[in-house]
């Protein structure tokens with residue numbers, strides 16, 4: 026987008042928009058891997074009206090938009106994102122409990138949800154302990170661990186459609202797969218109701234602690250990363266395949282295949298998206314050469330990598 030259009034869009038938005046909107050915002054500040062170029066426009070939508078305004082601006086100026094949750098599954102290109110990046114703010118962070126149901130905004134962090142469930146003696150979310158995403162990102166990707174996933178406990182989801190309407194989806198209108206869901210094609214996720222079960226608080230806490238200890242033991246949590254880079258092929262472990270292909274510790278620039286968990290790539294300090302992407306491709310090639318299996322990417326690529 027040329028500079029004149031950018032400043033026109035920014036000026037228009039700043040006139041109508043009470044929330045935070047800036048130009049040329051480095052997305053490395055908003056991703057857990059700490060890499061990625063700038064978004065032409067970066068905005069925090071604090072209300073549905075502000076979200077509407079941003080999506081309308083995206084249509085009016087024929088600019089793509091992208092919703093970011095906590096940026097914990099994203100590899101953003103060094104060239105950034107040539108459009109409007111939106112984060113859901115204040116009005117999307119509500120959370121309430123009604124019996125064994127939790128209603129939460131898409132901007133609520135999974136960790137807040139996990140704690141809320143624990144406080145209310147509700148079971149079904151312990152698996153999510155340590156997954157550093159938002160509810161919106163978790164629903165979009167059907168985040169999961171230890172044989173469970175968020176889709177298992179979803180009762181309904183409200184999306185904001187491209188026609189600027191709120192639509193509640195439930196039952197057969199929702200479908201969840203392995204790290205995928207039908208939701209991103211249906212609109213921006215704004216809220217969901219989770220159906221949990223009454224449980225024993227001590228048992229729930231013990232389950233959470235067990236899962237969290239396992240994470241600390243097996244994952245490189247002290248260095249910036251983006252979780253699993255590749256999906257596990259059916260019945261196999263991507264990490265084990267990568268290790269057996271001899272890629273553990275492989276390095277490109279400051280991106281390294283973690284020595285602790287081979288399906289993680291860590292940023293040793295100044296990795297670029299290009300370093301990470303090249304390393305991913307190299308690992309994919311090696312695993313294919315040695316094991317004859319083509320690993321499928323789990324991390325979401327944003328922007329241009331070719």
Ligand SMILES: Cc1cc2nc3c(=O)[nH]c(=O)nc-3n(C[C@H](O)[C@H](O)[C@H](O)COP(=O)(O)OP(=O)(O)OC[C@H]3O[C@@H](n4cnc5c(N)ncnc54)[C@H](O)[C@@H]3O)c2cc1C
Pocket residue numbers: 057091092093094095096097098099113131155156157158159160161162163164165166167168169170204208209212213214215244246250251252253325
């Ligand atoms: C240390 C570490 C451990 C991890 N462990 C796990 C794990 O065990 N299991 C697992 O599944 N994942 C894991 N992840 C990956 C990541 O945390 C999850 O995929 C998480 O659900 C992503 O949520 P997010 O809010 O960060 O989404 P983002 O990374 O910001 O976005 C991911 C995708 O969701 C979309 N999205 C986000 N919000 C919305 C919305 N409101 N409406 C529509 N689309 C939206 C984005 O557009 C994007 O396509 C891990 C990551 C890290 C860094």
